[in-house]
Amino acid sequence: MQLVGPFSGLESFVRENEPLAPHTWYRIGGPAKWFVQPRSVEELKDAAIRCVENGIQIYVLGLGANLLVGDDGVNGAVFRLDADHWKTAEINGINVEVGAGADMQKLVLKTVRAGLAGVECLAGIPGTIGGGIRMNAGGKFGDLGAVVTRVTVMAADGTIFDRTKDDLVFDYRSTNISAPFILGATLELDEEDPDRIMKRTKEIWMYKRNTQPLNAKNCGCIFKNPRGLSAGALIDQAGLKGMVIGGAEVSTKHANFIIAHPGCKADDVMRLVKIIREKVWEKNQIHLESEVKVWA
CATH class of the missing domain: 3.30.43.10 (Uridine Diphospho-n-acetylenolpyruvylglucosamine Reductase, domain 2)
Structure with missing residues (x-):
């Protein structure tokens, strides 16, 4: 058309x-x-x-x-x-040149098989490298930012430049990259026995499968963990596990996940997010900050 x-x-x-x-x-x-x-x-x-x-x-x-x-x-x-063009992942020694559109789970498998350790912390986390860098994907087993040495970005006016390790700051679920487009990155990994890395990767995956509702429609953790605390535990303590608004439900497996059942609307999820924030504030005077990105 x-x-x-x-x-x-x-x-x-x-x-x-x-x-x-x-x-x-x-x-x-x-x-x-x-x-x-x-x-x-x-x-x-x-x-x-x-x-x-x-x-x-x-x-x-x-x-x-x-x-x-x-x-x-x-x-x-x-x-x-x-x-x-955006999905490339080339291994050069201990360095991996990876495109922004590369699937993080495919990258984990590729590096493990090559005997390179450092990104197994991403096991079970869906997404692309570009999004993973922007959000500093990871969890209790480590995060992506720890192995990033260079990020190629593009400004909205088309200017392309590299951000290097000395001026990159990776924090909890955030980075100091402000350019709208991440094009690719260099990761520096460590050589290790592939079997040992695979064993560790499987353990991380099993932990996530056992503690998170991976088989239900969700978008991952809704809220960031407040410093030193668990958002899921705070939501659970507020008695909100299993709460339903329209087609949206607070997961009974992990309270920091909101499940979308058939017929669910985005507004159902947003209303549930608002109630969770209010109830957790009432109980603990803690403000839960969004981890999920909302386009509305």
């Missing part, structure tokens, strides 16, 4: 009014006004510059694992770097 307006001529990789629900783990939410799937840096630059020139808000979508899209969708351009 020929596009008119800001993305005229870019029909080969831009679509209008694209449903976002199929692109998220929750499988809920409305459409994107524009959906951009660039196959090269040049196409990414072209579309990004058009967003700047036309005042269109930019969103970047990975695997949609840590995301809640509002029922009305997104009035902007959603970029998804899922073409082969």
Whole structure:
């Protein structure tokens, strides 16, 4: 279909009014006004510059694992770097050059088989490397930021530059990268016996399978853990496990997960999030900060 307006001529990789629900783990939410799937840096630059020139808000979508899209969708351009160009993962000694669109679980398997340790902490965490770096993915077994030595980013005006270890700051579920696009990164890993790394990886995966509702529709942890405390435990103490609003339910397996049952709307999840915040504040005077990204 020929596009008119800001993305005229870019029909080969831009679509209008694209449903976002199929692109998220929750499988809920409305459409994107524009959906951009660039196959090269040049196409990414072209579309990004058009967003700047036309005042269109930019969103970047990975695997949609840590995301809640509002029922009305997104009035902007959603970029998804899922073409082969963005999924590369090349091992050079102990260094791995990886594209932003690379699947974190596939990367874990590839590095384990190569006898390289350092990213097994990502076992069981869905997402792409770009999203993983942006959120500093990880948990009690470590985080991605610990092995990142360089990140290539692009500003909205198309300027590309490298951020290196000496000026990168990785914190709990955050990083100091402000550029909208992460293009790729270099990871520095450690040589180790593949069998030992695989054993550790399986143990991490089993722990997550036993403690998290991995088989239900969810978007991962809803809230960040307050310093020194567990958000899940605070929600549980407030008596909220199993609470249901519409099609959304606080998981009975791990209270920091909200399950989306058939017919669930994004608004159901948002209402439940609001109630959880209020109840935890009433009980402990602790404000729960969102870990999930909300596009609404």
